[in-house]
Each structure stands twice: as structure tokens, then as C-alpha cells.
Amino acid sequence: xxxxxxxxxxxxxxxxxxxxxxxxxxxxxxxxxxxxIAVISPSYRSVRDGGGKYSPxxxxxxxxxxxxxxxxxxxxxxxxxGVKILFVEREDLYDRPNLYRGSRGDYYxxxxxxAFFSWSSLIAAKSIGFRPDIIHxxxxxxxxxxxxxxxxxxxxxxxxxTSSIFTIxxxxxxxxxxxxxxxxxxxxxxxxxxxxxxxYWGNISxxxxxxxxxxxxxxxxxxxxxxxxxxxxxxxxxxxxxxxRDRLYGIxxxxxYRLWNPSDDPYLPSKYSLMNxxxxxxxxxxxxREMGLSEIDQEAPVLGMISRLDHNKGVDLVVSVVEKIIGRxxxxxxxxxxxxxxxxxxxxxMQKYPGRISVRFEVDERLAHLIMAGCDIFLMxxxxxxxxLTQMYAMKYGSIPVVRRxxxxxxxxxxxxPSSGRGTGFTFDAYEAGAFSEAIVKAFRTYxxxxxxxxxxxxxxKEDFSWNRSAESYLKxxxxxxxxx
Ligand code: ADP
Numbered sequence: 001x002x003x004x005x006x007x008x009x010x011x012x013x014x015x016x017x018x019x020x021x022x023x024x025x026x027x028x029x030x031x032x033x034x035x036x037i038a039v040i041s042p043s044y045r046s047v048r049d050g051g052g053k054y055s056p057x058x059x060x061x062x063x064x065x066x067x068x069x070x071x072x073x074x075x076x077x078x079x080x081x082g083v084k085i086l087f088v089e090r091e092d093l094y095d096r097p098n099l100y101r102g103s104r105g106d107y108y109x110x111x112x113x114x115a116f117f118s119w120s121s122l123i124a125a126k127s128i129g130f131r132p133d134i135i136h137x138x139x140x141x142x143x144x145x146x147x148x149x150x151x152x153x154x155x156x157x158x159x160x161x162t163s164s165i166f167t168i169x170x171x172x173x174x175x176x177x178x179x180x181x182x183x184x185x186x187x188x189x190x191x192x193x194x195x196x197x198x199x200y201w202g203n204i205s206x207x208x209x210x211x212x213x214x215x216x217x218x219x220x221x222x223x224x225x226x227x228x229x230x231x232x233x234x235x236x237x238x239x240x241x242x243x244x245r246d247r248l249y250g251i252x253x254x255x256x257y258r259l260w261n262p263s264d265d266p267y268l269p270s271k272y273s274l275m276n277x278x279x280x281x282x283x284x285x286x287x288x289r290e291m292g293l294s295e296i297d298q299e300a301p302v303l304g305m306i307s308r309l310d311h312n313k314g315v316d317l318v319v320s321v322v323e324k325i326i327g328r329x330x331x332x333x334x335x336x337x338x339x340x341x342x343x344x345x346x347x348x349x350m351q352k353y354p355g356r357i358s359v360r361f362e363v364d365e366r367l368a369h370l371i372m373a374g375c376d377i378f379l380m381x382x383x384x385x386x387x388x389l390t391q392m393y394a395m396k397y398g399s400i401p402v403v404r405r406x407x408x409x410x411x412x413x414x415x416x417x418p419s420s421g422r423g424t425g426f427t428f429d430a431y432e433a434g435a436f437s438e439a440i441v442k443a444f445r446t447y448x449x450x451x452x453x454x455x456x457x458x459x460x461x462k463e464d465f466s467w468n469r470s471a472e473s474y475l476k477x478x479x480x481x482x483x484x485x
Contacts, residue, residue, distance in 0.1 A: 140175025
């Protein structure tokens with residue numbers, strides 16, 4: 001089984017969120033399960049500056065896009081765990097400080113950038129003779145690929161036995177562009193720009209292109225696969241998804257325990273495991289010192305959050321429970337970057353409670369690991385959450401998750417029941433301050449009860465969300481499509 005895995009970000013080379021983690025881990029789990037994988041991603045500035053070693057595969061490959069013929073180079077990274085990792089290099093499109101947006105919003109030429117990436121990926125596969133049984137596309141940035149296979153590449157014998165699967169990591173990002181830019185896609189307007197195609201209320205939607213033209217759609221948790229067929233979470237695409245429901249699969253993301261494991265985490269000042277949790281207390285000390293949480297009650301929990309600061313992540317709910325946390329002697333650390341209005345709200349809370357609330361508005365891998373280990377309770381009150389990875393990391397690090405029962409959060413965190421001793425965290429349903437606050441109070445209460453605390457931490461640390469289970473589920477879909485063993 002040969003799989004071409006296309007992703008606009010891949011950890012450790014590039015990452016803005018969970019997609020990067022998935023693309024960094026799933027291919028090697030698929031490789032372990034017996035598939036042959038090549039990953040292709042754009043060569044952003046972060047890729048070139050990341051210190052990895054790259055070798056040119058082909059210098060000058062031509063892409064006939066619109067009226068022009070553009071060229072790109074193909075680079076290869078040192079193979080990681082048997083997975084071939086390739087980068088499409090073209091400075092004017094990808095050599096920028098960020099992946100998708102600058103300080104003034106989305107890059108104006110994102111359609112050019114990702115249409116080019118989609119075309120280049122197919123042409124690169126041909127150029128190196130990697131004939132895939134499956135092309136696995138991820139999110140709107142690669143949504144054009146299934147359409148290209150049904151359009152300009154339909155008669156290409158190289159892809160005659162190739163099927164495409166399209167994974168939705170977030171329905172909120174729809175890859176919308178004005179219709180007059182259709183020429184940049186290289187697709188025929190008559191064949192593709194209509195309501196049954198990639199037209200979406202007068203715009204081009206690359207997310208819709210992926211959903212409509214792929215051979216199977218997957219999304220990143222079973223609950224989210226049901227939610228996106230409904231108006232609340234379908235974000236206007238619920239009808240489009242519903243029409244594909246026979247070929248829609250919800251496959252939970254996994255955790256790369258090679259990177260996220262407190263017993264072997266190079267970022268931690270002290271490592272620990274379920275057998276000996278002393279190191280967690282040292283990590284908490286290091287975290288509170290580094291973040292300046294000097295005024296908290298030593299017996300009270302430190303609450304943590306690591307997140308893109310986006311409206312779906314529930315930052316407004318976190319701000320609404322600040323008084324409750326402070327009133328009980330707790331502390332709060334947040335690591336996140338994003339919406340200025342959400343950053344402002346957190347800044348105000350931090351200024352009001354110095355020494356008790358500390359926020360960093362940056363992206364910092366090391367600090368993310370330290371917060372995961374050093375906090376006691378981890379917050380994820382998302383409005384919606386396709387899968388969510390950090391709640392799974394939190395459980396492994398012995399931090400008690402408090403989550404809203406939506407999407408993958410519902411599939412991974414179970415409510416703790418003190419009488420049976422079962423459950424891994426605290427959950428709530430309604431998106432409102434009162435419901436979240438009640439869940440937080442329960443978490444504080446459990447934290448204050450040594451026996452209950454030890455039980456819930458043990459339950460969480462024993463959970464196993466390894467990628468190999470998800471990889472098997474993807475392979476099953478690949479086999480159904482390709483007829484291969
Ligand atoms: P999403 O994909 O919606 O961003 P996930 O929970 O699936 O959410 O994945 C988020 C990933 O991004 C995690 O690996 C998390 O640690 C990381 N992350 C988010 N914000 C930051 C940040 N400011 N600094 C470092 N890592 C971050």
C-alpha cells in the first residue's frame with residue numbers, strides 16, 4: 001500500500017496546531033503498520049531555519065498553472081522512522097515568517113499558495129515515480145487535490161488506480177476565495193464551479209472541493225463526524241457532509257508518546273511516571289517560579305491552558321471563572337497566541353491578579369511541555385473541538401482535564417465518579433459560565449481530596465491513545481478504497 005500524505009504543516013518542521021502534530025506522527029504509525037508513505041509539505045521559512053538537513057531531489061519541476069508555467073524545487077528531509085518527507089520549495093510563495101497569515105490577516109495569495117502546492121504535490125509524485133494507491137489530503141489547503149484527480153489529472157495513467165481521502169481537521173477553516181480567482185485553481189469553471197461542486201454561496205471553497213470530490217471523507221473523532229452533519233457544527237456545510245455520509249468516517253487522533261511522555265521528556269526539569277510522581281511536584285515548582293505565580297496557595301491547584309487563542313477555544317469562559325479560581329487560592333497559567341480581543345481579555349485578568357494569573361502570548365514548545373507537567377488541572381472548555389490533542393497529553397502528564405462535552409473531548413475524557421473511582425476528568429454540556437464553573441468546582445474538590453486525586457490521576461495516566469489504533473482504522477479505509485491488502 002503506497003500512500004502519499006499531503007499536509008500544509010508537519011511537526012517538527014512546521015506547526016500551528018493539531019494538524020502539524022498529526023502529520024508528524026500518523027505517517028510513521030502507518031509505516032509501522034506496513035504502508036509505504038511519502039509526506040509532502042511546503043518548505044516554509046520555519047522548515048529551512050529549523051536546523052534539519054535537506055537534500056535537493058529535483059531542482060526544477062514545471063507546473064502548468066493557468067496561463068503560466070511555474071517551477072519549483074523538491075527537497076527531501078532525512079527520513080524519519082522510515083517515512084519519506086518532501087518539501088515543495090518556492091521562495092516567493094512559502095518563505096515567510098508564518099504559515100498562513102501575517103499581522104494584517106490571512107496572506108492575500110493563499111489561494112495561489114495552496115493551489116500551487118496541490119498541483120506541485122501531484123507532479124512531484126510523478127517526477128519521483130511514487131505511484132500512490134491512496135492520496136491522503138488534509139484540510140482545505142489540500143482540498144483541491146481530489147478535484148484535480150477528477151479534472152486535469154483524470155486521464156493521467158499514472159494516477160489511474162489512485163483513490164483520494166480527505167480528512168477534515170476543522171470545519172471552521174473553509175478555504176474561501178472570491179469566484180473571480182477560479183482561474184488560479186487550474187480547474188475548468190464549467191466542470192467544477194457550481195453548487196454540486198466547489199462553489200459555496202458565490203465563493204470558491206477548497207474545503208468543499210475536498211469533501212465533494214474525494215473518494216472518502218474522514219474527520220478526527222467519531223462524535224465530530226456526527227456533529228458536522230448538524231447545523232450547529234456543520235458551519236453551513238452540514239448538507240454537503242450529509243450527502244457524503246456513506247463515505248464518512250470518524251477516526252480519533254492519537255498521541256505521539258515519543259514526544260509527549262513525562263517519563264522521557266527532555267523539556268522537563270524533572271521526569272516522572274505513575275510509579276513516582278515526585279517529579280511532577282518539581283515541575284509545578286519550576287512552572288510557578290518561571291511564570292511568577294508567587295501569590296498562590298501552595299495547597300491549591302494550578303490550572304493550565306495551552307491553545308491557539310481562537311473563539312472556538314472557550315477563552316471567554318476561562319476569563320469568566322477567574323474569580324472562582326482566585327477565590328479558592330488557585331493559580332492560572334495560559335500559553336496562547338491569536339485573536340487580539342482574546343489576548344486583551346487575558347491581559348486584563350493577568351493585570352488584575354498579578355502573582356496568580358500569568359499568560360504568555362507566544363508559541364513555545366518547551367513551555368507547552370512544562371505547563372502540561374506543572375499544572376494540576378487542564379482547561380479545555382471549547383465551543384467545538386474536532387478532536388483536541390492537549391486533553392490527551394494532559395491525562396498522560398497527570399493533569400486533570402476539565403472539558404466541554406463536544407467532539408473529540410467527549411470521546412476522550414470521561415466524567416469522574418468519586419463513588420466508583422472511575423473517570424478521567426470533569427465535563428460540562430452547556431456553553432455557559434455557570435456550567436463551566438460547576439465543573440471547575442468539582443475539579444477543585446477532587447484535587448483537595450488526596451485519595452480521589454490519586455485515583456483520577458492514575459486513571460488518566462493509564463489511558464492509551466497511541467497512534468497505532470488510529471493507523472489501523474485509516475488502513476482499513478485505504479483498503480476499502482483501493483482493494484489492496
Ligand atoms: P488545534 O489543532 O485546534 O490547535 P489541538 O489540541 O488539536 O488544537 O492541538 C494543539 C497543538 O498545538 C498542541 O500540540 C499544543 O501543545 C500546541 N499549541 C497550541 N498553542 C501553543 C502555543 N502557544 N505554544 C506551543 N504549543 C502550542
